Amino acid sequence: MIEAGDVRKTFTVRERTGRLRRTRRRVSAVDGVSFTVAPGEFVGYLGPNGAGKSTTIKMLTGILTPTSGTIRVCGLDPSRQRTALARRLGVVFGHRTTLWWDLPLRDSLALVRRLYRVEAGAHRERLDELTALLDLGPFLATPVRQLSLGQRMRGDLAAALLHAPDLLVLDEPTIGLDVVSKATVRAFLERLNTERGTTILLTTHDLGDIERLCRRVMIVDHGRLAFDGSLDALRATAGSGRILVVELARPEPPVAVDGAAVERVEGPRQWLRLPGDANAASVVAALAARHEVRDIALREPDIEEIVARLYQGEIPYTAAH
C-alpha cells in the first residue's frame, strides 16, 4: 500500500545573522526514511514535535515533493500523480478542516460526492452508514462553524471516507477531543480497519490511540526511522520491563533480589524493575521468603513512559529492535 525508499526532504532556512546579512542553512526534515505498509495494516506513526512526521505525511499524500528517494502509495507516485492518488486516499488533519465553514455539514458532504465523482446510490448508502457509525444525524443540518470540535472531527472523518478510499492517513485525529469523543473516533477507526480492511496510517501524540488501535508502531526521530516494530516489541525494550510495587511491613533499605533492581523507595514501599524476560513469580517468592510483604502490584510497562525515555535519549532506539 505504501512503499518509501530512502526518502529525504531538506528545506532551506534563511536566518538573519547581522543587520543585513542572511545565511542559508539546509535543514533535513526527513533524512533517509524507508518502510513499507501492507494492505489492511493499522500503523502508528510517532515522533517528537519536529521529528519529521508531518513532512512524511505531506510527501505520502503528494503535497510535498521529496528531495530524493522513492515513494509509491497505492501504486502511484504521489507528487506526480497527486490527483489520481487523491481519489484513492482519505486524509484527515486533526487541526485543519476540509469542511465549508459557513454551510451545513450536509452540503460539504454533498460537495465531496461531486469532488470524488461517487455515484448517487453508492453515496447515499455510504453516507447512511457513516451517519449511523459516527452519529452525524443530529448535526447534519448545522453550519460547520457551529459544530463542537468533536462533531467537526466526526464530520471530517466522514468527508474523508465517503469515496471509500483504500488508505486513510490521519494526522492527529484526536487532538483536543474529550474522552468520550476520543472513544467514538477510536471505535470507529477500529471497525473501519477490521471490517472494511481499510489501511490506516495514524500520526498522533496520544499514546492511548496507539495502544488501543495499532499493532505496528513506527517512531521517527531527527528525521530518521528510529523504531519499526510491534507494540509488544516496543514494550519489551531494554530497561522498560514491568514494575513490581512491593509494600513491606516496615520501611527497609532497598531489598536485594536476583532478577530485579530497586528503582525507588518511599517509606515501606519499593519499586522494582523487572527486565523483559524476568520471571515475576520467582521474584515475588524470593521477596516473600526474606521480607514481610503486605501487598504486591505488578505494573505493565507504560508505553508513554517508554516513548518519553526514547525521545529523551535515556534508552537507545537500538535497544528496541
Place this chain on the structure above:
Amino acid sequence: MSVYPWIAWFALRRQAAYLAMALAEGLTNAFFGLLRAFILIALWRERPALGGWDAADAVTFSFVTQALLGAVQVFGGLDLTARIRSGDVAVDLYRPVSLQGWWLADDLGRATGTLLLRSGPPLLCGALVFGLRVPGPGRIALFAASFVLAVLVSFGLRYLVALSVFWLHDDRGIQPIALVLTLFFSGMTVPLVVFPDPLRAVAGTLPWSALVQVPGEVFLGRGNAAGALAFQAAWAAALLLAGAAVTGAARRRLVVQGG
C-alpha cells in the same frame, strides 16, 4: 458533470449565509456611490466634456461601478491567502482537483452571489436620486460579458498575490501595494478618462483597467466594445496562464507552513 460548477454553486450559497452583512455592504456601496457622484458632478461642472464624457456619464459610471466593486473584489483578497499563511492550503492540495481551478470556481460563485445580493442598493439609489443612463439589451449583454471578464482578471491578479505568500510567507507587505495599484489604475478612485494623456494611455493598457474602467465604458457605450472585451479577455488569459505556471513552481518548492 464536472465538479467545478458545484464548487461555484456552493460558494454562491455561502454568500447567502450572511444576508444582513450583504445588505449592509450594499447600502454602504450606495452611500459611497452618492459621494463619488457628487465629487464627479463638481468636477464636470468645472470641466464640462472632460475626457469626452458628460456629467450624466460620470454619475452613471459611479453607481454602476459601485454595484460591481464587491463582485469584482476591487479591494483585493482571496481566502486562499490566509490558508497559505496558516498552512491550511495542505487541505486544498490533497483534493483531486487543480488548486487554481478550485479557487477560480469558488471565486466565480462568490462573485455571482455578491452581485445578486449587493448590486441592488447602489443602482436603485443612483436611479432614484440622479437617474441613470440605461443601455439597451444588446449593450447589457456586452456589459454582462465584460463583467465576467472583469471577475476573471480580478481573480487572476488576486490569485497571483495569494500565491506570492508561498515565497513571502506573509501578505502584509504585498496586499497594500496591490490595493493602491488597483484603486488607482482601475478607475475606482476617478474614471481613467480624467487622467492626463500619457498616464491615461498607460493606465488603459494595464490589467487593473479591466476591472472597473472597461466594464463602465462598455455600459456607457463609450469606445469600441469588441476591442474592450478582447483587451479584458487577453489579460484574463495571460493572468490565468501565469497563475497556472506559478502554481506549478509553488508546488515544486513548496513549504507548507505549520505542523
